[in-house]
Amino acid sequence: MRVAGLIRAAAFIFTLVAMWVFLRTYTSFSRKTIRLPRWLGMAPKEIRVPNTKCGLSKLCPDNFFAFKISSGAANVVGPSMCFEDEIIMSPVRNNVGRGLNIALVNGSTGHLLRKGSFDMYSGEPQLLLNFLAEIPDSTLVLVASYDDPGTKMNDKIRMVFTNLGSSYANQLGFRDSWVFLGAKDLKNKSPFEQFLKNTPETNKYEGWPELLELEGCVPRKVF
Ligand SMILES: *[C@@H]1O[C@H](CO)[C@@H](O)[C@H](O)[C@H]1NC(C)=O
Numbered sequence: 001m002r003v004a005g006l007i008r009a010a011a012f013i014f015t016l017v018a019m020w021v022f023l024r025t026y027t028s029f030s031r032k033t034i035r036l037p038r039w040l041g042m043a044p045k046e047i048r049v050p051n052t053k054c055g056l057s058k059l060c061p062d063n064f065f066a067f068k069i070s071s072g073a074a075n076v077v078g079p080s081m082c083f084e085d086e087i088i089m090s091p092v093r094n095n096v097g098r099g100l101n102i103a104l105v106n107g108s109t110g111h112l113l114r115k116g117s118f119d120m121y122s123g124e125p126q127l128l129l130n131f132l133a134e135i136p137d138s139t140l141v142l143v144a145s146y147d148d149p150g151t152k153m154n155d156k157i158r159m160v161f162t163n164l165g166s167s168y169a170n171q172l173g174f175r176d177s178w179v180f181l182g183a184k185d186l187k188n189k190s191p192f193e194q195f196l197k198n199t200p201e202t203n204k205y206e207g208w209p210e211l212l213e214l215e216g217c218v219p220r221k222v223f
Pocket of ligand 1: 109113
C-alpha cells in the first residue's frame with residue numbers, strides 16, 4: 001500500500017516536471033530577445049518580448065516596413081508613431097503637439113527624413129503647406145491627429161493629402177480623429193487610413209471621438 005502510494009506520488013511529480021520542461025522549451029521557440037527601445041533611455045538590456053517590430057500582431061515580410069500610428073486621445077494624451085521598431089514621435093519623446101503630427105520617411109531605406117507638429121486650431125496653415133511642399137519623391141508620409149486637426153484646414157492642404165492617397169482629408173474637420181500613411185507618388189488611394197468624425201451623440205469622450213490606431217506592413221520601394 002505504502003509503496004504504491006510512493007510510486008503514484010513519484011509519477012505525479014515526474015509528470016509535472018516533464019510538463020514544465022515542455023512548456024519552457026515550447027514557449028522559448030516563439031520568443032526572441034531584443035533590445036529595449038532607445039527612447040526609454042536605459043542601458044541596453046536584454047528582455048524577452050514577442051518577435052515583431054512595433055509590437056505588431058504579425059511579422060512583416062521581407063521588403064516591408066512595420067509601422068503603427070495612434071492618434072491622440074481627446075486633448076489629453078498625445079499621439080505616437082512607430083516605424084521599423086523605432087518610436088519616432090510620442091509624448092514620451094516630447095515631440096508631438098496638438099493639430100497634425102507628420103513624419104516623412106525615405107520609402108526605400110526607411111530612414112526618417114523630417115518630422116513636424118502643426119497647430120491646426122490657432123496656428124499658421126502656411127507652415128504646414130511649406131512642409132508639405134518639400135516632400136521628396138518616394139517618401140512615406142505618416143500622419144496622426146491630436147485634439148483638433150480641422151479648424152485651420154484649407155483646400156490647398158486637403159488637396160496635398162488627397163494626392164498622397166488620403167480618402168478622408170477632404171472632410172477633415174474640428175476635433176475629428178485621423179491616422180494616415182500615404183506616399184508621395186502614390187497612384188491610388190492608400191489602404192492605410194482611419195477616420196472618425198467628431199459626433200456628439202457617439203463620441204467616446206465628451207467633446208472628441210475615440211482615438212484611432214493603425215498598424216501594418218508597407219512595401220519598401222525597391223529601385
Ligand atoms: C532615399 O534613399 C535612397 C537610397 O539610399 C536615396 O538614393 C535617396 O536619395 C533618398 N531620398 C531622400 C529624399 O533622402
